[in-house]
Amino acid sequence: MDILVSGAGMAGLSAAVNLGTRGHRVTIVERSTHFRVNGSPIDIRGDALGIAERMGLLERIRDRRVDMTEQSQFIDGDGNVVVRVPVEEAGDSADDLEIAREDLARILADALPADARVLFQDSVDAIADDGDGVGVGVGVGVRFVSGRAERYDLVIGADGLHSAVRRLVFGPERDFNHHLGYYAAIADMPGEEPRADRVNPIYNYPGHLAGIVRYNDTTLAIFMFRSDPIDYDHHDLDAQKDILAEAFAGHTEWRIPDLLAAARADPELYFDSASQIRMPSWHRGRVVLVGDAAHAASGLSGRGTSLAFTGTHILAEELDRSGGDHLAAFERYEERQRPYVDFAQHSVHGGADLIVPATWEAIRARNERVLASAGSRPAGA
Template sequence: MDILISGAGMAGLATALDLSARGHRVTVVERASHFRVNGSPIDVRGDALGILEKMGLLDRVREQRVLTTELVQFVDDDGEPVGRPRSADIGDSPDDLEIAREDLANILVDALPPDVEILFRDSVRSLDDDGTGVDVAFASGHRQRFDIVVGADGQHSRVRGLVFGPEGDFARHLGYYVALADLPDEVRPHRMNPMYNAPGRLAGIARYKDRALAVLMFRSDPIDYDYHDLDEQRRIIVDAFAGTTGWKVPQLIEAVRVDPELYFDSSSQIHMRTWHRGRVVLVGDAAHCATSLSGRGTSLAFTGAYFLAEELDRADGDHVVAFERYETRQRPYAEFAQKSVDAGADLIIPPTWEAIAARNERLDGVAPAR
């Protein structure tokens, strides 16, 4: 089958690998000019580890394992540690793997066969599904027909919007926003990852390998903004932390001002009754974003991609049967991940000074400095 995948993130790359391994002709379209690999370390958990093994990638992922979340410590105004998250709050089991996003992306990219076509600097403009195939018009003006279109284009999926309707019909805002910015001056030999709280805000440093990231989170009602406009996003973050001068907050805000690949987004979930319509199907965050607090987004990308490819194989190309079976297998994983975030915000971003103090009393003892 000729299959188009919109999006070259974790879900898109995993889907491209699984489908091409089963003999499908795969094209991936990506809005960016390159594979976007920036971001904080990510987790691979549960059954996704077994899928990585079936893909022949588990050993390579293990070789690149990092420890970031395990080394988080909350600090006070002076940077003195006040405690660390309990082990039960940060993982499912000792088998969980944490890996730098760029390392995992590079592993997936390196594994792509040469016949997978990547269309950078382009995106889907329109889709016409006539029942026997999908005619795709790209923003570049290029047109092509595919047997199936897979939307793996994230929380703000263009494919989902074209086929299922506006994002507002499916998004459930959880009440906070997340920003990540490169912090080259904070790379240090020790590996403590300090996190500082003011009411409704968190500012921290995540170190891994030879990198450091500013991590900023704040509570807010939904904000109407252009998620392609970095200058507008910078203004939102700066305003959210106005008057917060404790610890290293001003330094972290300065990193937001200068990072050309700043990441900023709402923490929202996507809830849909179905992830497929006609010859179009969604995978990953486009179908069921659970937010970063779940720690399961990448694992969902791997399970969903594998289930979709396997069911297309088992159904001998019958997309109607395959999509139903894929969704039946994947939905329990997605629902579990979405429900797992309920207590996360209260741990990471307590709303008041009193809530911060109460949280600190529940923390584990301070870890030795590293």
């Protein structure tokens, strides 16, 4: 089949690899000028590890795994350590591999079949689905923002939380987006010396978090802040930088000004709401959604990429099994993927209270809880 995949994130690349290696002709359209590879390291967990193995990628992923034995420390406004987070709560395990986004994107891109087409700097603008039948002329007509017009047997929306395919085929984002009450940003901090003590400091004041994460030779500034939904253009990076600066305005404690300067300077800043996409169905006609476009669980779940892996693998497998009956395949895909999604989406409950407590009292209570837990030591102990 001729299949269009909208979005070249982890879900889009994984869909293209799974479908392309099964003999489908795949075109990927990516809005950006390049594969977007920034952001903090990502986890591959549970059944997604088995899928990476079946895709023939597990060894390469293991070779590039990030050593996450760094210890997180909650610090005060002067940078003094208040609580050390036990390493076993922060590290990975046999059931969980952590890898840099850029490495996983490269591994997936290298695994694309030679005839896969990648169209950068373009996006779907209109989708006309001719229905579920078979035969000459039946398929999906797609017009791109560039003016290009093409026909496909199937269209896969893998274009993330703010999916264009979802908007065009299923309706406006507000019908499906459940805001979890805060925003997150991640910026590169080039020029930071890697620290030998392998410690990641995290500073909280009510409703806010600013911190530093280090892995390999990379240093990242991370931010979270509680907020009601903010109306802004998701493709306007300067607007996102302004929102972030305003959220932390007037705060010069610890290294907040340095971190904000790094965010301002980063041409690839990651900024988004913590949101979940909840939909009663992920397919309509010949169009199907995968990854965050279908079922974002939010960064707090740590399972976005694992969900992208399981979903795209199941989808490709079911298309094979159904012998081209895409409706039967889409239904089986939903049935098999749904339990993974439900688990991941439910797993985030209470996470924000731990990471971004709303009051000083809640920050102190959180610190005491962590202090009381096994392996934690007060500063200097």
